[in-house]
Amino acid sequence: MFLTGKTAIVTGSTSGIGLAYAKALAAEGANVMMNGFGDADEIEAERVALETASGAKAVYSDADMTDPAAIEAMVAHCAEELGTPDIAIANAGVQHVAPIEEFPVEKWDQLIAINLSSAWHLTRLVVGGMKEKGWGRIIYTASAHSMVASPFKSAYNASKFGLGGIAKTVALEAAQDGVTVNCISPGYVWTPLVEKQIPDTMAARGMTRDEVINDVLLAALPTKKFVMPEEIASFALYLCRDEAAQITGANLSMDGGWTAQ
Incomplete structure (x- = not known):
């Protein structure tokens, strides 16, 4: 269990890719903060399962990723219950599909807030503690749509391209502090x-x-x-290893060759 003693926070982790991340991290001994929405009993069952797998602690936050104050409270809760995050995975995301001239403004605002701004807020709140420790891993779930576009997905494409830009910038800022910042960009999962x-x-x-x-x-x-959620989670685990310390500022494809075309 190479992550024993480490603390991870994963947004959008009550199902799908995010839950796969949480399970993989817990299986390597990490404390895990879950986040997201869903059935309360199902979430509690998953939280207990994480603790069973890790032999460590797991806590849950229902923080709304459109609300910067809620994100701040979530990170503070994580620090109080588990310790300051060593690993932060910004995974929360939503989708809306429409031609740009018909795209609802409120949907643009919601999608940018959840997919992009929440990752920026999470990063600004955790990177200082990582720098102080001299070790940290920040990972964004981007998409093949961070490299290529599809019609009717202007907000989604913009948000995912934006994640790549944040990752490259913060990777440079933290390059000498033992902190790596990367995107994993899957195809359809x-x-x-x-x-x-x-x-x-x-x-x-x-x-x-x-x-x-x-x-x-x-x-x-x-x-x-x-692409299977467990494959993405396995990739994230590798990025958390010391052997991956020189991988930073990268947008890493896991898309079955989509962006090779």
């Missing part, structure tokens, strides 16, 4: 959220389930396979 979209797409396009998966969701991925 197999999560409950994606799976739930399939029936609606089948109905809207008159397609079978296999057609939706292969001709819509996986059309851009040369491997024709979804």
